[in-house]
Amino acid sequence: MDIKIQNLSKSYKIFKRNPGLKAAIKSFIKRDYFLFHALKNINLKISEGEILGILGENGAGKTTLIKLIIGLLHPTNGSILVDKYKPWERNHDYLKKVSVVMGQKNQLWWDIPASESFLLNKHIYKIDDKKYKLILDELIELLDVKDKIDIQVRRLSLGERMKMEIIASLLHSPSIVLLDEPTLGLDVISQSKIREFVKFHNEQYNTTFVITSHYTKDIQEMCKRVFVLNKGEKIYDGDFKELINNINPKRKLIYELPKNFDINLIAKISKSFTFELNENIITAELPEDNLQGLLVELLDTTPPASLLFEDLPVEETMRSFFENPNKYIK
Amino acid sequence: MISIAIKYISVLRMNWIQALEYRANALVGVIAIMSGLFIEYQIWSLIFKAKGYETVKNFEFNELIVFIFLSIIIGQLKSSWHSSGEMIRAIRTGEINKYLIRPVSYFWYHFMMFIGFNSLYYIVYTLILIGFVFIFPGMIFNSFSTVLYFLPALFISIYISYCIYFIMICFAFWFGEVRSLVVSYNLAMLILSGQYIPIRFFPENILNIINWTPIRYLVDFPVSIATSLLTKQEIYNGFVLAIFWCLVLSIVGSFIYKLGIRDYEAYGS
Known part of the structure; x- marks a missing residue:
């Protein structure tokens, strides 16, 4: 029916x-x-x-x-x-x-x-x-x-x-x-x-x-x-x-560097991509393409101790959508 | 047809089950019935003694007591203090939605609820009526044919009463709250239907009007049959007019309900 x-x-x-x-x-x-x-x-x-x-x-x-x-x-x-x-x-x-x-x-x-x-x-x-x-x-x-x-x-x-x-x-x-x-x-x-x-x-x-x-x-x-x-x-x-x-094309990457990583190499990457570095953990919230680019760069320079992708919380995404739906709907 | 009957009898069954859940309420209900009868007995015996009456309007004391007891009983059976309030609340709060989303007729579903809620009284009153037959021999149900005429008259009384409630309740679709209308009606009917004073005691001009309205069929008609106060011809004529009122009230009820449901806003969730 x-x-x-x-x-x-x-x-x-x-x-x-x-x-x-x-x-x-x-x-x-x-x-x-x-x-x-x-x-x-x-x-x-x-x-x-x-x-x-x-x-x-x-x-x-x-x-x-x-x-x-x-x-x-x-x-x-x-x-x-x-x-x-x-x-x-x-x-x-x-x-x-x-x-x-x-x-x-x-x-x-x-x-x-x-x-x-x-x-x-x-x-x-x-x-x-x-x-x-x-x-x-x-x-x-x-x-x-x-x-x-x-x-x-x-x-x-x-x-x-x-x-x-x-x-x-x-x-x-x-x-x-x-x-x-x-x-x-x-x-x-x-x-x-x-x-x-x-x-x-x-x-x-x-x-x-x-x-x-x-x-x-x-x-x-x-x-x-x-x-x-x-x-x-x-x-x-x-x-x-x-x-x-459409509302939030970003994803989150958590990239754990080895303890002995080279800070200069990371500083070089940071000129092209936005991310946070806390001790040896890089956290980045970027659109999919940028995130892939960052990942490639990181893998080329320093292999990870561990890495994780996370979708951003949908609840938050929808909240920002309802605050101003016209911004996201064409 | 049988499956339709089973459908609505199931609603009746649910009401019985629900009534049995609350033992204290059931007990208080029974005590209330008995105390009502006791008070009426005391009032009329005082009136007869104080005034030294042998008869009142051709009723001897015992005949009048039987007539009034029976009127109270029938009056209770056709009354709806509780279920009409529930129906009004359901419309106002949107609880009626639970009936509207199911393949049932709201009219008949609630008719069963109406009967179901009074079920406890039916059982107690049947026992009282059987008692009356032995306590006041020859004054009530003095032939099998009286019982045969009484039962459909009782059903008609309940049905007409339900239709009148249903019509009043449907106004809740527009006004939200119509309990004051129902309460006013209930209070007026305590007197006008003959529940506490036989309508035969009323002035003739008022009685003539009542005899042509559905009000006569609420209490006086079945009680007059049970106490053998009507001739066969009067009973037949009464049934014809009673059935006419059943049809008219059913049609009016159905029409008002259809109008109301169109404007219903299904409040709440």
Whole structure:
């Protein structure tokens, strides 16, 4: 099932008021409404089996886009077509083929064990007994929650609840899964488990995943392609690595010189390349071409005791990107 | 068809399971029911004694007590103090999203929740009703046909009540908070539906109006059937009008819901 989005816009009518009792009374009598454009003229095509990451700062329109795809919202303008379905019509056949996880209080019944919510979903999605058992056992195994499914949901940790939400959303084997901030508030191990799980599920069942996350590491590990929103507008749609290279083409080289290195030779190289020298360790952050040039020079003059290449932190790269996206997007 | 029924019965089952999770709440609920009946008994016995009445509006004391007890019970079964509040909160906070993303009808899903939440009362009240049959012989369910007419009348009462709540709750799509509307309705219905005073005690002009509205079917109609106060013809006529109201309220509810959901902004995440 492909997702085709054309000229999609979504606006909300919102009122605002100043703080204080006087302003509250004034607002009770007359409200100042304005139109907030959450999404503007979005065009996007997501193919079956893709894992697409949606990136953007708070209020960029990521969740609105997810809600439009699942059919919780009607578009103000434009269209979304998933296979032959218009999501906002909420056709039951469509809803059986998609799933969404938005936060950790999504589908599960708070006061009773998750296993009961799974059973309810079994009946809602009309999953036959054999298939249900097979899928449930597999998901429980993969997400490592075997001993947790019979405990009241409200007594589970954030990570455990998120895993249960994911199980509930995948029981009916949807073709498309929308994950809105799936790792928010989770510890590093749970985050990593969920990332591995998404990749596995995508490879195994060709499930399409659309993921929003504030953690760039989520996107980096799970998604090849990203769709970047800024203030409701698309600013990038393409390969994530390419985007990172455009923003920050530098890589880091750590070159450990032998103890008896010749300082004069290094001083000579420093005239052509920028780097730092601390005792016998050279550290350079340079674009790929320059870095290769420096490496060749160093290898010619002084063989290393050890050497290491590092990509610069993606989180930092993306932060500088969002500070001024126009600088990097042509 | 069967799988659809199973789908919604599963929702009912979940509600029972949830109700059983909280034993203290269940116990308090039962005590509240019994104390309500006790207070009504005390009030009416004082009125009869103080005024030296033999009958009130053709009701002897025991007949009136049975009628009022039954009215309280039916009134409770069709009431929704809790689940309507939950539905309004769900719309305001965006929690309704969890129903909208699944292949279920929100109307029927919540109807099951509505019934499910009152389930505990159904069990207790059924036991009380069985007790009434023996304590007040001949005054309630004095033939099998009364039971047969009473059960659909009870279902209609619950359904009409749910539809009215549903329509009111749908206004939350536009106004966000409509609990004051629901509370006002609940308070008005305590009197107007005959839950605490039989509507037969009302002035005739008010009674004539009520008889043509769905309000009559909330309490008075099923109670009058159970206590054999209606002729067969009156029962049949009542069912025709009750079904008419069921249809009208279903259509209005569906229309308002469709309008509301278009404007729904799916707040929260």
